[in-house]
Amino acid sequence: MRNKENTQLQKKDEIKVKKQAFREKNIDKIKEYERTYREKNKERLKEKKKECMICECGCRITKRSIKRHQATKKHIDLMNKI
Numbered sequence: 001m002r003n004k005e006n007t008q009l010q011k012k013d014e015i016k017v018k019k020q021a022f023r024e025k026n027i028d029k030i031k032e033y034e035r036t037y038r039e040k041n042k043e044r045l046k047e048k049k050k051e052c053m054i055c056e057c058g059c060r061i062t063k064r065s066i067k068r069h070q071a072t073k074k075h076i077d078l079m080n081k082i
């Protein structure tokens with residue numbers, strides 16, 4: 001029983017060491033990947049920010065701010081004019 005546990009522990013350590021070795025060996029690749037991932041995410045966030053739409057009052061707004069926009073005087077005034 002003890003032996004089995006030991007073997008399992010050893011295997012765990014082996015995996016840990018292997019992972020670490022892999023990371024060290026590929027640190028440049030990993031760094032590059034992480035940088036690309038961050039860049040991609042930045043682009044995606046920018047795209048999300050750009051998500052524009054036209055409100056029923058004719059104002060250009062982002063989807064995210066529609067609720068806030070619809071509570072503004074500008075929107076209410078414009079809607080009253082229609």
Ligand SMILES: [Zn+2]
Nearest residue numbers: 055057059075
């Ligand atoms: Zn509006």
